Amino acid sequence: MTQSVLSLRGIGKRFGAVQALTDIDFDVRPGEVVALVGDNGAGKSTLVKIISGVYGPDAGTIEVDGKQVEIHGPRAAQALGIATVFQDLALADNLDVVANLFLGQETTRAGALDEETMEARSWELLRQLSAKIPSVRIPIASLSGGQRQTVAIARSLVGSPKVVLLDEPTAALGVAQTAEVLNLIERLRDSGLGVVVISHNMADVQAVSDRIYVLRLGRNAAEFAIEDVTTEQLVAAITGASDNVVAARRARSTDAAAPAASTKEETR
Amino acid sequence: MTQSVLSLRGIGKRFGAVQALTDIDFDVRPGEVVALVGDNGAGKSTLVKIISGVYGPDAGTIEVDGKQVEIHGPRAAQALGIATVFQDLALADNLDVVANLFLGQETTRAGALDEETMEARSWELLRQLSAKIPSVRIPIASLSGGQRQTVAIARSLVGSPKVVLLDEPTAALGVAQTAEVLNLIERLRDSGLGVVVISHNMADVQAVSDRIYVLRLGRNAAEFAIEDVTTEQLVAAITGASDNVVAARRARSTDAAAPAASTKEETR
Amino acid sequence: MSFADRTDERLIDDNSPRALWGNLVRRLRSGDLGMIPVVVGLIVIWIVFYAMNSRFLSSRNLVQLSLDSATIGMISVGIVLVLLLGEIDLSVGSVSGLSGAVLAVLLVYLGWPLPAAILAALCTGLVIGMLYGVLCTRFGVPSFVITLAGLLAFLGLQLLTLGKNGTVNLPGESALIAFANFTFLPPWASYALAVAIGAVYFLARLRTIRRRAAANLSAPSVRSAVIRAVVLIAAVALVAWYLNLDRGIGAMPLLWVGVIIGMDFLLRRTTWGRHVYAVGGNAEAARRAGINVNRVYISVFALCSTFAALGGVLAAARLQSVSQTSGGTDTNLMAIAAAVIGGTSLFGGRGSVYSALFGMLVLQSITSGLNLIGVDAFVRYMVTGGVLVLAVTIDSLSRQARKSSGSG
Amino acid sequence: MSFADRTDERLIDDNSPRALWGNLVRRLRSGDLGMIPVVVGLIVIWIVFYAMNSRFLSSRNLVQLSLDSATIGMISVGIVLVLLLGEIDLSVGSVSGLSGAVLAVLLVYLGWPLPAAILAALCTGLVIGMLYGVLCTRFGVPSFVITLAGLLAFLGLQLLTLGKNGTVNLPGESALIAFANFTFLPPWASYALAVAIGAVYFLARLRTIRRRAAANLSAPSVRSAVIRAVVLIAAVALVAWYLNLDRGIGAMPLLWVGVIIGMDFLLRRTTWGRHVYAVGGNAEAARRAGINVNRVYISVFALCSTFAALGGVLAAARLQSVSQTSGGTDTNLMAIAAAVIGGTSLFGGRGSVYSALFGMLVLQSITSGLNLIGVDAFVRYMVTGGVLVLAVTIDSLSRQARKSSGSG
Amino acid sequence: ACGSNGGGSDSGDSGDGATIALLLPETKTTRYESFDKPLFEAKVKELCADCKVNYLNADQDAAKQQQQAESALTDGASVLVLDPVDGKAATSIVKSAQSSDVPVVAYDRFIEGADYYISFNNERVGEMQGEALVEATGDKGDILMLNGSPTDPNAAQFKKGAHSVLDKSNLNIVGEYDNPDWSPDNAQKFTSSQFNKIDPGSLAGVYAANDGQAGGVFAAFRAEGGDAVPPITGQDAELAAIQRIVAGQQYMTVYKPIKLEAEQAAELAVNLATGKDVSGTSDFEGVPSYILDPISVTKDNVKDTVVADGFYQVEDICTAEYADACAAAGLS
Numbered sequence A, B: 001m002t003q004s005v006l007s008l009r010g011i012g013k014r015f016g017a018v019q020a021l022t023d024i025d026f027d028v029r030p031g032e033v034v035a036l037v038g039d040n041g042a043g044k045s046t047l048v049k050i051i052s053g054v055y056g057p058d059a060g061t062i063e064v065d066g067k068q069v070e071i072h073g074p075r076a077a078q079a080l081g082i083a084t085v086f087q088d089l090a091l092a093d094n095l096d097v098v099a100n101l102f103l104g105q106e107t108t109r110a111g112a113l114d115e116e117t118m119e120a121r122s123w124e125l126l127r128q129l130s131a132k133i134p135s136v137r138i139p140i141a142s143l144s145g146g147q148r149q150t151v152a153i154a155r156s157l158v159g160s161p162k163v164v165l166l167d168e169p170t171a172a173l174g175v176a177q178t179a180e181v182l183n184l185i186e187r188l189r190d191s192g193l194g195v196v197v198i199s200h201n202m203a204d205v206q207a208v209s210d211r212i213y214v215l216r217l218g219r220n221a222a223e224f225a226i227e228d229v230t231t232e233q234l235v236a237a238i239t240g241a242s243d244n245v246v247a248a249r250r251a252r253s254t255d256a257a258a259p260a261a262s263t264k265e266e267t268r
Numbered sequence C, D: 001m002s003f004a005d006r007t008d009e010r011l012i013d014d015n016s017p018r019a020l021w022g023n024l025v026r027r028l029r030s031g032d033l034g035m036i037p038v039v040v041g042l043i044v045i046w047i048v049f050y051a052m053n054s055r056f057l058s059s060r061n062l063v064q065l066s067l068d069s070a071t072i073g074m075i076s077v078g079i080v081l082v083l084l085l086g087e088i089d090l091s092v093g094s095v096s097g098l099s100g101a102v103l104a105v106l107l108v109y110l111g112w113p114l115p116a117a118i119l120a121a122l123c124t125g126l127v128i129g130m131l132y133g134v135l136c137t138r139f140g141v142p143s144f145v146i147t148l149a150g151l152l153a154f155l156g157l158q159l160l161t162l163g164k165n166g167t168v169n170l171p172g173e174s175a176l177i178a179f180a181n182f183t184f185l186p187p188w189a190s191y192a193l194a195v196a197i198g199a200v201y202f203l204a205r206l207r208t209i210r211r212r213a214a215a216n217l218s219a220p221s222v223r224s225a226v227i228r229a230v231v232l233i234a235a236v237a238l239v240a241w242y243l244n245l246d247r248g249i250g251a252m253p254l255l256w257v258g259v260i261i262g263m264d265f266l267l268r269r270t271t272w273g274r275h276v277y278a279v280g281g282n283a284e285a286a287r288r289a290g291i292n293v294n295r296v297y298i299s300v301f302a303l304c305s306t307f308a309a310l311g312g313v314l315a316a317a318r319l320q321s322v323s324q325t326s327g328g329t330d331t332n333l334m335a336i337a338a339a340v341i342g343g344t345s346l347f348g349g350r351g352s353v354y355s356a357l358f359g360m361l362v363l364q365s366i367t368s369g370l371n372l373i374g375v376d377a378f379v380r381y382m383v384t385g386g387v388l389v390l391a392v393t394i395d396s397l398s399r400q401a402r403k404s405s406g407s408g
Numbered sequence E: 001a002c003g004s005n006g007g008g009s010d011s012g013d014s015g016d017g018a019t020i021a022l023l024l025p026e027t028k029t030t031r032y033e034s035f036d037k038p039l040f041e042a043k044v045k046e047l048c049a050d051c052k053v054n055y056l057n058a059d060q061d062a063a064k065q066q067q068q069a070e071s072a073l074t075d076g077a078s079v080l081v082l083d084p085v086d087g088k089a090a091t092s093i094v095k096s097a098q099s100s101d102v103p104v105v106a107y108d109r110f111i112e113g114a115d116y117y118i119s120f121n122n123e124r125v126g127e128m129q130g131e132a133l134v135e136a137t138g139d140k141g142d143i144l145m146l147n148g149s150p151t152d153p154n155a156a157q158f159k160k161g162a163h164s165v166l167d168k169s170n171l172n173i174v175g176e177y178d179n180p181d182w183s184p185d186n187a188q189k190f191t192s193s194q195f196n197k198i199d200p201g202s203l204a205g206v207y208a209a210n211d212g213q214a215g216g217v218f219a220a221f222r223a224e225g226g227d228a229v230p231p232i233t234g235q236d237a238e239l240a241a242i243q244r245i246v247a248g249q250q251y252m253t254v255y256k257p258i259k260l261e262a263e264q265a266a267e268l269a270v271n272l273a274t275g276k277d278v279s280g281t282s283d284f285e286g287v288p289s290y291i292l293d294p295i296s297v298t299k300d301n302v303k304d305t306v307v308a309d310g311f312y313q314v315e316d317i318c319t320a321e322y323a324d325a326c327a328a329a330g331l332s
């Protein structure tokens, strides 16, 4: 078994009166896609923000490539090779698509911004993700939700990271774009990066990940290898009960609409 | 066939150099769930914003209950019985959950805000949606993505609308919360409201809707009754081609992982 | 744990008395303290000046401080409102000067009765504020520019109103002057006031506790309400006692603090106040929620200018005259600075009217302390600047702690 | 339609000459006009004053206007930078006064050579700005408060520096005074300048066109570049010709406009400028993108104070003396107002340094026009306020049109 | 209820001498901080070694001055020497002080009801400026008039005094300007803008209410390139103005022998504080007064006035820049 590229031990985080994370352990190995699932407010995004240096943890240690590190801010995380797509996207609304894509990693020529190269490269990146963006010279504020998300994902491809953290990358994406992002994740894995994906879509999670961590109410609730878990087991681990509302809906709908079932799989 | 509660004809909207919507027709009847699907940037949210008075249309007419109306702003839309959950949520970050839930429709007692009643009712609404929100007295800014979305959806239940527009209501929601929202949509339909749902999740769309409109690049691309459409047809209508990336992925994965298929259906 | 709002297992239950202390320490460390840092800054300033001149904390000087703070402090209340919307009003100085001029001219030259003259002065402010609100909402002119224009235009109008003779002295025996300078609560009334405040506080809290319990929500204990009410009464009574050693609690400061308490109630406990915060936090969200944003704007600007006019009337009363300099010099800057120093954000949606109270006290304490010490102008400027930075740094450091602990 | 950026079928292709006109009309109607509304406001003001006194548009008065605008206009350039971050600097007046005082004292009392004295004056500004930046980023004190404190502290320092004699006259034959008052471009140089500007513009544009074509991106036609360059040359030459009827293009206004063009380049075409806009638009996003936000803050505050210091040096040169009033009165307000009137947002991330140019010209035109007409003080104040509102309303109405058409 | 409790009267704690409060109006002209205050303090020290002077400056803000007066009373001042921002409004300060049995000396500007008054007459200053201008121009031609701030009550008095002379003369005022905050900058801009209407060479003279503005006016003339300037008036005898006068760049300034005024005030204040008798006053509008005469300073009498009084040293005036002019004017 290869060494973890990222490894967390005993991470804890408190916000005011809420203990958001308690004693979290988490490992990512190179060439592996790790899914992080859990109910709303389980603490997934908080964990991602701790890894990417947005928050400092209250407790616990972080190791990158086996060396213990302190991540003092997003710059430090980037220097360690951690690229992140945040759930709230973190784009500058007043800048255009090109400026956002290359923010902090601008291409220059003789000291001045090389707009042409950046624009041409933007179109390439966006086309890779099947983005339907009419112009890259309009401010991000005027893009649709999915377009913004595509830009945020494309951002993470601009540098050369070791670990990519994707916090609900496909939430606002259309069917084609989702499929492209799943393809992208597989490409990243194949090129030896560690990938962490957060998603509420069990089909997507099961389609791309190698290992799944489940968080519940800020604690490690379960860890599964992809081979030996079913959707039911996952949902039960997330909600903390096997007789949950999802199971109830499924029971009802399979009664009613059994024939269509097999065609819907993996299309979100 | 009952009269449409909401009916659009020939709607067009231009933003700068982009023709976002061209000649859109759209109808919703009472007691009906209409799904609006389309690729990213197809113009779905723009259409919703036109109906809810956020933007004025450049062309076309809107009828509510058979009477032609001009919707001059969100207040006017609300007065016409149109409640909306926006994709960008539109919550006031500095206010707490209770304040956001009742914004514009506060409960008062002798002129002063009746905080206790509002708070108790908030817990009720949130529990209905299986929200995992630790406290309703913290500012919205400190909630997780899914928690915020749940609050936005709960907002639309305060009040008594005729039509409810839900713009990607389940994008950030966990599996249990998604199931609750689908249940909610069914309850709204059963009580005779017109419901418009936008979603990129074909499984969800097919599970709850009666009719499906497909937008492509700002135009009406297709309209289906739920009975006579398959996922493949929908995806083809959205992407504009039947040999799309989604179909390609599916082909690959069914080759590889055929056995697990039937268990994943309808869990996102 | 049967309360509706206490079901989440991640919530740290902090109702035990021991936890209360731990909670306070945690809040101190995380900076989640509301007004406390400003108050600490104020106390530090007081101690320093006391060390340099013990008369600084004499009853007489504190009474003086309360009288001096009330005029611009009243203007600052309006500024807080405007800042809550994320707007600004640069013209409060001119508006206060103009309303003072209107008052003086009506009273002295035209012989109007006092109440009518005061009303006219306040209406001047009201009309100006509504004009701002309309310009701001209908034409979308940024408030910075309209009120800058107002600053100039109403200064012109003030000069015009005062006419060639300039300074107008108000009649010395006027009730207004007596109100601003010589009217103080008699000692018994001040203690009665303390008890009344405590009682109102207790009853309001008791009612909340009852109603929360009825709605199956967690509620603080009645005991804690009793303790808080008693502490409140004691604090107010102590202040009253100390001020009573000199002239006592002045009518004008009392009006000021009363207005602040009243505005705080309006902002926190009424629909209008809720809407002000909502518009300031996210105007588009407020609009989509069906709030009449224009009405909120107009009402806030109208209130702000009216408070400016009221401040102008009080300033005229206190100075017993109105001149071309009334409302000039630093009035604008002081009024805005008080609100900001007190912790109200310039970007809207965050703050409280109490910032006008504490911010003004900070500014006025510095001025008063330096007056007592008596230094050269350049030293005075430099020290004022330095003390200001220090006082606000305490606040900012605690805010920063809050931010890095993720709760802001 | 083989260009990478022209593949979306919803894009309305507007390269045909006929569409260009339609496009302009649409832009006019939708208000997507950048600086045009301010310029229109300026033209309206000019026409009105011209109607009242035809000397207003005489070469002589325009030369005067250019000289009068340059000093505070230079300060306003720095203000634009700070506003782009969403911060403010209230102390530019004091800083300019202080740097003027440093200059004068070093030059006159201590007999330093001119370049050394100027350098020391600018360094004063630089150090102050870095101090602000550090306080702002390390302690998180709001810039409104630090710079308010600076306003006072550096005024104190200015008084201290000038010492007991107050006003210092600069040596009359100093090169600095000559630069600010008597140095004008000779006619041939002004026309050469026009051609040079046009040529640089054309070459830059040509290079962009070539590079875009090489990157398979749509590019404007070379013809359009030629037309624009010719129009530019003609416009600059026309201005030069008209000003040459009097003294010509002054060195100081030229420096000012040069600085503006240079800063505009830095802001739009360098990494640093990009980061300034990013931090102003969304500081948290910028931080998460790995931008060193603190460094951006410090550099911007340092630049702002340095421009303030430069403005102070120019003001001293123009007035040929420095006194306690230097940098006082309305300097702060004028500098900030110019930026805001020119269209830079107070909330960060939106605006351009050209707003300092046009905003200052608007303000200075009003002052100059009223000086020519010669009116009573109160009329002056009222008219200034009124004209200001009018000028900005034109801008705001067009912005509003843009908003309601959904493109803002 | 006001005077009844003894906040002010617990001042005389044993041993300490009396406190004298000196309240001055502003910091933008040098005279207050550079001359009035130090001269006053020195004289007090000389007359009464334990007396303490509490110096306060109101930055041109009447409300602030009122607060400062109250602070001074709190601090136990036994005399207020008050140079009011607004003489008319200051009556309320006088009343407040008198109700605490603290006498008020109106310093430099008149206050109705004050116990004593020491001053140069403001209107007289304006008159002297006007008279000098009439004389220098030979009573004919066009002049500009730059008054003080429209928001400064004292500026109105200078303006009134000047008009009383100029309106009767044959001079023709072609442009008049009330300068906000007395700013030299604005003075320069206004003057330059007038050159659109009037050739700078054809102006007979300029009335500038104070030296700061005179400096701005001069800068405007010099920016026109010509070294010839018409007569410009001034006030305050600032060092920069004296230098300009020596160099022929300004015609006159009004010098108030501040030393006399400040020392007289110090003596009076010490007498009042220590309960000694006061004598030698004349009556001015019912107030016992010491009225001093301002002096018009031109190139001819620089030596006999500001230099002779020790107001400025010759070295101060005759910096390298002005050495030649000084020599020509007989200053060395």
Ligand SMILES: Nc1ncnc2c1ncn2[C@@H]1O[C@H](COP(=O)(O)OP(=O)(O)OP(=O)(O)O)[C@@H](O)[C@H]1O
Residues within 6 Å of the ligand: A015, A016, A018, A020, A038, A039, A040, A041, A042, A043, A044, A045, A046, A047, A087, B132, B133, B134, B141, B142, B143, B144, B145, B146, B147, B172, B174, C406, C407, C408
């Ligand atoms: N800045 C903050 N201040 C206070 N509480 C916070 C803050 N950020 C997160 N929380 C709380 O921490 C908990 C975990 O939030 P987090 O965003 O990590 O959830 P999540 O697992 O990403 O949920 P989702 O699936 O909805 O995105 C939530 O209860 C949230 O209210």
Ligand SMILES: Nc1ncnc2c1ncn2[C@@H]1O[C@H](COP(=O)(O)OP(=O)(O)OP(=O)(O)O)[C@@H](O)[C@H]1O
Residues within 6 Å of the ligand: A132, A133, A134, A141, A142, A143, A144, A145, A146, A147, A172, A174, B015, B016, B018, B020, B038, B039, B040, B041, B042, B043, B044, B045, B046, B047, B087, D406, D407, D408
């Ligand atoms: N305010 C605006 N200004 C300019 N263009 C806009 C604006 N709003 C939307 N658009 C453009 O209109 C098109 C449609 O956007 P819309 O938000 O309606 O898409 P959508 O169908 O909701 O997409 P998604 O699935 O990603 O939410 C997009 O190309 C977008 O760039």
Ligand SMILES: [Mg+2]
Residues within 6 Å of the ligand: A044, A045, A046, A087, A167, B144, B145, B146
């Ligand atoms: Mg999350």
Ligand SMILES: [Mg+2]
Residues within 6 Å of the ligand: A144, A145, A146, B044, B045, B046, B087, B167
């Ligand atoms: Mg959308």
